[in-house]
Every structure is written in structure tokens, then in C-alpha cells.
Amino acid sequence: MGGWRRAGVVVVILLVAAGPGAPGAVRAQERRPETWNTELVGHLAPPQDGGYADVWAHRDVAYLGNLRHADCRPANGVWAIDLKNPARPRPLASFAKFPGSDGEDVWVGSVRTRAFAGDLAAVGIQRCSRQDPGFAGMALYDVSDPARPRELGRLDTGFIGVHELGVVQRPDGRVLALAAVPYSFNLSQGRQGDLRIVDITDPRQPRELADWDVRRDGPAELRGQLAARRDVFAHSAWPFDNGDKLFASFWSAGVQFLDIGDPASPRLIGQAPYRSGDGYRGAHSGWFNQDETLFVQNDEAMRAVGSGPGASWTFQRVFDTSSLERPRLLSTFATESAVPGTDGRVATDGIYSVHNAVIEGDREYASWYSDGVRVVDLSDPRHPREVASFVPPPSAPRQIVATAQGGRRDMPLVWGVHPWKGLVLASDMNSGLWVFRVTLDGKASNQGGSGPPAAKAPQPSTPAPQASPRPGPAAGTGGPGGLGVAGWAALAGLALGLLAVGAVVRSAARRRRPA
Numbered sequence: 001m002g003g004w005r006r007a008g009v010v011v012v013i014l015l016v017a018a019g020p021g022a023p024g025a026v027r028a029q030e031r032r033p034e035t036w037n038t039e040l041v042g043h044l045a046p047p048q049d050g051g052y053a054d055v056w057a058h059r060d061v062a063y064l065g066n067l068r069h070a071d072c073r074p075a076n077g078v079w080a081i082d083l084k085n086p087a088r089p090r091p092l093a094s095f096a097k098f099p100g101s102d103g104e105d106v107w108v109g110s111v112r113t114r115a116f117a118g119d120l121a122a123v124g125i126q127r128c129s130r131q132d133p134g135f136a137g138m139a140l141y142d143v144s145d146p147a148r149p150r151e152l153g154r155l156d157t158g159f160i161g162v163h164e165l166g167v168v169q170r171p172d173g174r175v176l177a178l179a180a181v182p183y184s185f186n187l188s189q190g191r192q193g194d195l196r197i198v199d200i201t202d203p204r205q206p207r208e209l210a211d212w213d214v215r216r217d218g219p220a221e222l223r224g225q226l227a228a229r230r231d232v233f234a235h236s237a238w239p240f241d242n243g244d245k246l247f248a249s250f251w252s253a254g255v256q257f258l259d260i261g262d263p264a265s266p267r268l269i270g271q272a273p274y275r276s277g278d279g280y281r282g283a284h285s286g287w288f289n290q291d292e293t294l295f296v297q298n299d300e301a302m303r304a305v306g307s308g309p310g311a312s313w314t315f316q317r318v319f320d321t322s323s324l325e326r327p328r329l330l331s332t333f334a335t336e337s338a339v340p341g342t343d344g345r346v347a348t349d350g351i352y353s354v355h356n357a358v359i360e361g362d363r364e365y366a367s368w369y370s371d372g373v374r375v376v377d378l379s380d381p382r383h384p385r386e387v388a389s390f391v392p393p394p395s396a397p398r399q400i401v402a403t404a405q406g407g408r409r410d411m412p413l414v415w416g417v418h419p420w421k422g423l424v425l426a427s428d429m430n431s432g433l434w435v436f437r438v439t440l441d442g443k444a445s446n447q448g449g450s451g452p453p454a455a456k457a458p459q460p461s462t463p464a465p466q467a468s469p470r471p472g473p474a475a476g477t478g479g480p481g482g483l484g485v486a487g488w489a490a491l492a493g494l495a496l497g498l499l500a501v502g503a504v505v506r507s508a509a510r511r512r513r514p515a
Contacts, residue, residue: 031395034372037388038436041423044089045432048076051399053104054164054356054416055427058119060084061092061108061146062425064433065123065416067399068102072128075099078106078121079433080146086423086435095141095149096123100134105164108143111175115202116152118144122177122200125154126161136161138179140203155198155206157181159188164236164285167200170243175201176209176263178237178246185213190227193217194234195248197263209264214253218268226253235300236285240292245269245324247288247295252281255297257324270325272297272317280305282314288321289359294381295321296364298354302402304346313338313352316366318381333384335371350404350411360419363387363438367417369402373426375438388438390424395431402429 033040045052050069055062060083066076077094096103105124111117121141127134137157142150157179165179177198184192193213200206213234215227226232231252239246244261255272272295274281284300299314306312315334319327337347338354346352350370357366362379372391376384397409404411413429426434 031393033393033434033436034389034391035436036390037375037440038373038390038424038438040390040434040436042085042087042089042435043431043433044081044091045395046079046081046091046094048094049074049398050076050102051401051413051429052415052427052432053102053429054106055418055425055433056106056108056416057083057418057420057425058108058110058143061143062089062418062420062433063106063108063121063143064427065104065106066102067104067401067415067429068128069398069400070128071100071132072102072134073099075101075134076103078103078123080143080149081433082146083420083435089433089435092147093149095143095151096121096125096139098125098135098139100129100132101125101127101136101161103139105162107165107167109167109169111169111203113169113173113175113201115204116142118142119146120152120167120175120200120203121149122165122167124162124165124179126163130160138162138165138177138198138206140200140206142203152203153200153206155208157184157196157208158192159184162196166236166238166246168239168243173201174199174243174263175203176239176243176260177206178239178248180234180236180248182233182235184211185215185227185233186230190216194250195237195266197246197260197266199263210266212248212258212266214248214250214256214268217266218253218256222253229253231281235283238286240288247286249283249285249297251283254281254283255286255295257321257327270323270327272319272327273329275329280314284354285356287357287359287364289378290361293320293322294359294378295319295327296357296359296366296378298357298366300355301353302351304348304352309340309344311346312340313346314354315339316354316357316384318378318384320381330381331384333376333386335368335374335386337371338368348405349408351402351413355414356416358417358419365417365419365424367414367426369413369415370404370411372412372414373417373424373436375440388440390426390434390436392426392428392431392434395428397430399429 051067053065053067062081064079075097077097080092082090103123108121111120121143123139127136137155139154140152162179169175179196184194193211195212197210235249237248248256257269259267282299286297297317301314304311318331337352355367364376366374375388377387392412394410416427418425
């Protein structure tokens with residue numbers, strides 16, 4: 001028996017060394033982000049149940065929203081995260097905790113009025129279920145000391161609460177919050193619009209100035225048609241032109257541009273139009289370039305639209321907004337995973353829809369759920385080109401709102417993106433806050449992209465974008481679910497170890513045989 005005991009010891013040693021070591025190496029490779037013209041700087045997943053939502057940054061602090069989980073009891077809050085050392089983000093505080101509700105969207109900025117001077121945080125609070133009695137609306141905080149946020153005031157909007165918001169302090173000193181409260185119009189039988197304009201000049205006493213809805217206040221000839229649709233609702237709103245105008249994304253009704261020079265009497269200027277041939281319509285959000293002559297619209301879908309060869313996720317539309325009365329479509333952009341590309345297929349192992357975008361100079365940063373962050377060169381807006389990307393690795397699923405084919409929930413799901421001091425912040429619904437650097441030299445590379453809208457294009461949407469080839473992982477690393485060089489080396493080591501065990505066992509067995 002002594003030989004077998006020795007063999008058993010060898011087996012244990014090898015399995016301890018090779019077994020945990022090899023899978024550990026594979027896991028380490030799987031947890032590396034996919035980078036192309038980018039490099040990882042830092043990462044933090046603050047401790048909480050449930051997923052993460054949008055990201056914002058002010059001064060040296062990131063603010064990370066939270067996503068609904070079960071009944072949202074106990075509640076999560078918005079995380080304030082110290083970025084003084086961006087390689088090691090450090091949680092400072094969690095605030096805006098409302099049992100039964102989540103806080104997905106947050107804005108933070110410096111405000112100076114007679115009523116308040118300091119750093120102000122506005123958080124959209126929405127019920128995790130319509131039946132829950134939790135708070136629904138907007139909560140305002142003094143985050144001048146981000147380690148000790150103090151609630152200043154709140155506004156109850158009713159219904160499900162504020163889904164997304166934007167804030168601006170105008171040259172006249174007035175501070176306005178623009179809030180999307182989806183389904184207000186439906187649930188109030190048309191009495192109250194989904195878009196709310198709120199005066200928060202005194203954040204201790206926020207007051208609603210106006211509500212607006214395309215189904216009630218839009219073009220007269222479209223009101224009846226739009227009011228009958230269940231897929232018309234305000235999803236987001238954002239100010240531009242120093243707070244004298246706003247745009248509001250009304251899903252299948254498209255993006256609406258409003259004059260709010262008098263915020264109590266918003267007036268429609270124009271719309272980013274869909275075409276008659278467009279099938280799926282889901283205007284989710286958008287962003288202007290610096291001089292506001294270019295606007296990128298993001299359409300969202302949580303599952304591929306259509307089936308078979310005609311299946312597609314959503315894409316971006318790039319508009320010339322030199323005339324807000326008549327925005328003109330210039331081009332479209334999508335990743336190869338999102339629309340049928342060189343292989344004629346779309347990806348189904350994740351959610352390959354665009355979500356949000358921010359433009360700085362000629363460079364756009366788009367959060368594309370399972371395709372991570374895509375960096376797009378817009379110097380020629382008729383031919384946008386992808387020049388860099390950053391895709392977080394799969395991670396243990398925290399979120400419950402997005403499910404891929406086969407029930408998968410652990411895939412990358414980048415919700416928000418925020419350029420900050422030469423770096424980029426991204427929020428993943430499962431894995432939290434990521435900090436990375438774009439390593440381009442400022443020159444766009446020719447990695448494909450999309451072009452001018454086609455005159456005729458297939459369903460589900462027109463125009464059809466040209467797919468941008470998705471770059472593979474950097475050499476020596478594995479993609480999500482791939483082994484990578486280190487992974488294969490670990491498996492090879494395990495195989496050699498098992499062969500050695502076999503040799504020891506055979507030797508021991510020969511010694512035990514009678515002569």
C-alpha cells in the first residue's frame with residue numbers, strides 16, 4: 001500500500017498545484033477586459049445587492065447609480081467614489097436610499113444661487129414596481145463633501161418616478177431640472193405629460209413649472225395617432241443652448257427639440273424624424289457636439305428585432321441640426337455585433353444595443369451594452385468610424401433586467417459612459433465602475449464604420465447601417481469565454497501532471513506484483 005499512498009500524495013499535490021492554478025489562470029484571463037486602442041486604468045464594484053446603473057463625474061469623484069433588484073428592500077444608493085488615484089477607485093459614501101425604489105440616473109455639478117452654493121447632486125428615483133409605495137420622483141443633495149452627502153429636498157412626481165434627468169444653470173442664474181417620468185400621460189389619461197420641467201434654483205424647495213407631451217402638445221395632425229400607441233413615452237431629456245432649449249426622447253415618436261426660453265411654456269421647434277420605411281423605433285437618448293450642429297440619436301432594444309437573416313439590433317442616427325426645424329439625417333453607425341456584418345449575422349450571446357453616448361470634440365464615446373464602450377471618430381459625420389473599444393469581462397450577474405439567449409445574465413452590460421480628465425469612466429450593470437484610457441494618437445484608423453443612409457434598405461429599420469468590424473482581443477489574452485495563452489498553458493500543465501501521475505501509479509503497481 002505504500003506505493004499507492006505515495007501515488008495518492010502525488011495526485012493531491014498535482015491537483016492542488018495544477019487544478020486550482022489552471023482554472024484560476026483561466027478565470028484571470030476571462031476577467032480581463034477586451035481592449036483595442038485602450039488600456040485599463042482601474043476598476044471598482046462597490047458592495048451591494050443588485051446591479052449598477054449610470055455614471056457621472058464631478059471634480060475627482062465618480063457617482064454610480066443603482067439598478068432595481070427584487071423589491072429593492074433594503075435599498076441601494078448612489079455611490080460617491082474617490083478618483084484621486086484612478087487606478088484604485090475608493091468608495092466614499094452611498095446616498096439617496098429609498099426602500100422600494102432605485103436611483104438609476106444622477107447628475108452632479110457646481111451651482112451658485114442665492115439659495116445654495118456648492119456641489120449639487122440630482123438623482124432620479126423610481127419605484128421598482130408600480131404597486132410599491134416607495135418614493136417616486138427627484139431627490140437633491142449637497143455633495144460639497146462627497147463623503148457626507150446631505151439631502152436638501154425632494155419632489156414627488158407621482159407614477160413610477162424619474163427615469164432620466166438633465167440639469168442646467170442658465171446665464172440668468174436659474175437652475176432647471178428636466179425629467180422624464182414615463183407613462184405619466186397614459187396613467188393620468190392624458191392630463192399630465194411625461195416630460196417635466198422643474199425649477200431647482202432653491203434645491204430645498206423644488207417646484208414643477210410645466211409638463212409637456214408629444215401626444216398632447218406635439219403637431220396637431222399626429223396627436224391622435226401617437227396617443228393610441230403604447231410605445232410612445234418620454235425616456236430622457238437634456239438641456240442645450242445654455243438651457244434655453246432641450247431635447248426629449250419620446251421612443252417611437254422620436255426626439256423632440258423644444259424651446260424653453262420661458263420654461264413654464266415649452267414650445268416645439270422640430271423633431272429628429274423617422275422615415276416611413278423604419279420598422280422598429282426606440283429613441284432612447286442622444287447628444288450634441290460642441291457647436292450643436294450635429295446630433296447623435298441612440299435607439300435602444302433589449303432583444304434583437306426580427307428573426308433569421310433579417311434580425312438586427314439597434315443603431316445610431318447622425319443628424320445635421322444646423323436647422324432644428326428640419327434636422328437632416330447624414331449617416332448611421334453600428335457595431336458588427338449589432339447589425340448583419342461581414343458574416344451576415346448578429347450576436348445573440350448578449351444585449352448588443354446602443355444605450356448612451358457623449359461627444360467631445362470629434363470623438364464620440366458610446367456605451368453599447370455587451371459591446372462595451374465604442375469610440376467613434378465623427379470628424380466626417382457622413383462616415384463615422386470606430387477607432388477604439390473597451391469591453392469589460394463577463395462577471396457574476398447582479399442585474400435582473402437583461403437576459404440574453406439561453407437565459408444568460410453574466411455578460412458585459414455597459415450602461416453609462418463619461419469622459420473625465422483625459423480618461424473614460426464606464427458603468428457595467430454587473431461589474432460596476434471601470435476606468436480606462438484611450439491610447440490613440442489622435443489619428444482615426446480605418447476600422448470600418450457606417451456611411452450615408454441608404455435610399456432603400458431592408459427591415460427592421462431604414463436606413464441600414466454598415467457594420468463596423470469588431471476587433472478581437474489583444475494578443476495573449478482571451479475574450480469573454482476564451483482561454484487565452486495562459487489558459488491553454490495551464491491546461492497543458494494539468495495534462496502533463498496527469499501523465500506523471502499515471503507513470504507513478506503504474507510504477508507502484510509493478511512493485512506490488514508478486515515475483
